[in-house]
Amino acid sequence: MALIKVLEKVLDANDKIAADNRRFFAEKKIVAVNLMSGPGAGKTTVLEKTLPPLVRKFPAAVIEGDIATTADAERIAALDVPVVQINTDKLGGACHLEALGIQTALAELPLDGVRYLFVENVGNLVCPAEFDLGETLKVGVLSVTEGEDKPVKYPLLFRVIDLLLLTKVDLLPHLRLDLDRLLANVRSVNAGLRVVRFSAVTGEGLAEWLEWLEGHAPAR
Numbered sequence: 274m275a276l277i278k279v280l281e282k283v284l285d286a287n288d289k290i291a292a293d294n295r296r297f298f299a300e301k302k303i304v305a306v307n308l309m310s311g312p313g314a315g316k317t318t319v320l321e322k323t324l325p326p327l328v329r330k331f332p333a334a335v336i337e338g339d340i341a342t343t344a345d346a347e348r349i350a351a352l353d354v355p356v357v358q359i360n361t362d363k364l365g366g367a368c369h370l371e372a373l374g375i376q377t378a379l380a381e382l383p384l385d386g387v388r389y390l391f392v393e394n395v396g397n398l399v400c401p402a403e404f405d406l407g408e409t410l411k412v413g414v415l416s417v418t419e420g421e422d423k424p425v426k427y428p429l430l431f432r433v434i435d436l437l438l439l440t441k442v443d444l445l446p447h448l449r450l451d452l453d454r455l456l457a458n459v460r461s462v463n464a465g466l467r468v469v470r471f472s473a474v475t476g477e478g479l480a481e482w483l484e485w486l487e488g489h490a491p492a493r
């Protein structure tokens with residue numbers, strides 16, 4: 274079918290640029306972390322908590338992906354971390370970032386000495402997981418307010434990620450969430466996946482997450 278062929282070509286073209294990005298990150302010894310989640314799971318908040326302690330040791334930069342607004346880039350810029358915002362409404366309103374957007378944004382960032390590049394993908398549990406950006410690590414963010422069933426309803430994201438940040442755990446006492454069922458659903462799509470419980474309110478999980486990130490720092 275023609276439609277399938279066109280889709281394959283789009284993914285092929287993306288994969289070639291993703292391979293260039295991957296080579297670039299390897300040469301520059303940059304760990305590129307692609308943060309993916311549904312809208313509002315807490316990606317920017319995770320970055321706001323992560324960057325201040327991380328940049329004391331390792332310079333970092335951020336690429337923000339949203340359909341519209343520069344709101345998230347402004348939150349990162351307020352931390353004095355270099356940031357570029359990609360708005361996909363100018364590119365047809367895509368619900369995900371593609372490798373070409375990353376390559377273009379890289380040219381806009383001061384990357385000398387940068388060790389960690391965070392890419393905050395467009396808030397969407399489906400499309401971002403389908404596109405390789407050439408990143409080093411894929412991290413999923415799921416908030417406890419989203420329900421137990423998301424890992425099984427949207428399995429691809431949970432299958433491809435290297436780590437899951439389970440955010441907003443401070444809200445658990447107020448919810449009717451069956452946490453054991455949620456974790457069993459995560460395991461059913463990705464048996465060995467590491468899950469870090471995280472709260473921007475209490476600080477739970479921040480040290481564990483930073484340790485995991487630092488464990489992936491390439492030797493220089």
Ligand SMILES: Nc1nc2c(ncn2[C@@H]2O[C@H](COP(=O)(O)OP(=O)(O)OP(=O)(O)O)[C@@H](O)[C@H]2O)c(=O)[nH]1
Binds near residue numbers: 310312313317474
């Ligand atoms: N209680 C609680 N609220 C949180 C936590 N983390 C984030 N929030 C709130 O959740 C809302 C969404 O957080 P964001 O960090 O903007 O989420 P996001 O994933 O970046 O959103 P998009 O970029 O629009 O997809 C905000 O009102 C945050 O204050 C948390 O750990 N606990």
Ligand SMILES: [Mg+2]
Binds near residue numbers: 316345
């Ligand atoms: Mg955000």
